[in-house]
Amino acid sequence: MLSQSSSQMPLAVNHISVDCVVLGFDGEKVRVLLIKRVGEENGQVFHDMKLPGGLIFTDENLDDAARRVLRELTGIKSINLLQFKAYGSKDRTKNAKDVHWLERAIQMKVDRIVTIAYIALVRINRGLTNSSGENEICWVPLDEVKTLAFDHNIILADAIDVVRRHAEADPSYLFNLLPQKFTILQLRTLYERVYGKPQDVRNFQKKVNQLDYVVALDEHEQGVAHRAARLYRFDRKLFKRVRR
Amino acid sequence: MLSQSSSQMPLAVNHISVDCVVLGFDGEKVRVLLIKRVGEENGQVFHDMKLPGGLIFTDENLDDAARRVLRELTGIKSINLLQFKAYGSKDRTKNAKDVHWLERAIQMKVDRIVTIAYIALVRINRGLTNSSGENEICWVPLDEVKTLAFDHNIILADAIDVVRRHAEADPSYLFNLLPQKFTILQLRTLYERVYGKPQDVRNFQKKVNQLDYVVALDEHEQGVAHRAARLYRFDRKLFKRVRR
DNA sequence: ATGGCTTGTTGTGAACATTACAATAAGTAT
């Protein structure tokens, strides 16, 4: 793990945090869960947004910390938490605004914070209960995300990339974003959003039909002003049994 | 990044290190670069091995720290350093042996060390210069790796997995392990070792031949007691131009 | 120089997966 370094540079004693990129899908767009931040700069109050995150406790594993943060801020008990990258660049806190906010928040002098970033895919319609009181949370469509705190824009962009690659390797991954009963249109739209290109309607349907772990239900959607689409569900047990 | 936590748990102030999984290929087996460690337990001297790694300095980026550690320990200036996971489990230092060694090495009380793990693929025949003096380094075939320090066996196993997946996504990745001039047999053996299954000779050759960034040379291998195989080289510029 | 040994090099057909493409069915609203 480490060597008796020949150098006499000072060792860093850093804070470690976790940040979560929580993604949801509303049937039309992929949205990311952000937290409103209220800060102060030169006596001016400012509002912006950041990813949900927090410092880890002594005696707490990284994954547990991510789970706790998510639960505290949103009530989400996420099952598919994926650690994807550590961010430790010195200039991730180059913005004075961020440093002021941070030092007031944790009431400590901050040298640097290394953050471990996680991705969680959730069903967007689940109820969110913000047990930490103060912070307002909201689902923002990916294409409407403005400048975020710290390097959170970079983290978010990296996360999308990881989701894309992970979904390719694991065909079950994106189902975490869909409601339990969904139409093929919803599934197709999701794939189009994630991969950024249109999917052929017939070929897509054909492909889904030959996945035995996507099972057709005897139900159709309700309250639409046209022919109602059949509902499907994802069968995780069947998926694990088949594994391709 | 963080929230004013409602909890009153103590915040952790942790050490942060980087560990490098350096992989090479000798034409037959994939090898990992390990460092011999000499420690003491109950007055008994013990010898074992660990991944190259070290604590990060204040003011040092994670990637820079990994690069520095690698350079100090091996002389390698690795260009393809890939950060792949952070390890922060409390019980990664559950072995008393490790804790003793660690606290003597850095002359500090150690609560926990979060380590950021990197992968570097290098040409195994490059000269290694261990500028840190003391520690002996060696290339160990993957299937001969014994129990390592800390959780380094886990890190190594994870790394192999990441290499496999990364190689699928980026066909240029594994060429970092080959000498500049190589035979198709070497390339094929490498793929067989990484993916753990035999590759059909003809199909493999055919596939390589239709990659225009693997260019045939007018040279053949020397000093073999049979028909000499043609040499090839990987053309990175062509690869970047094509990108499939 | 010959024959034997070892490894290098090459092609074809079958099975399978991917792509492109448009007409009809089912339900709602007027």
Add this chain to the structure above:
DNA sequence: ATACTTATTGTAATGTTCACAACAAGCCAT
């Protein structure tokens, strides 16, 4: 009844993957 909207379905062409074996080239021993 008609218009409107979205759902659902098949086929042919193309490209990719896979399985499989005979001949070529160079070295060595005699």
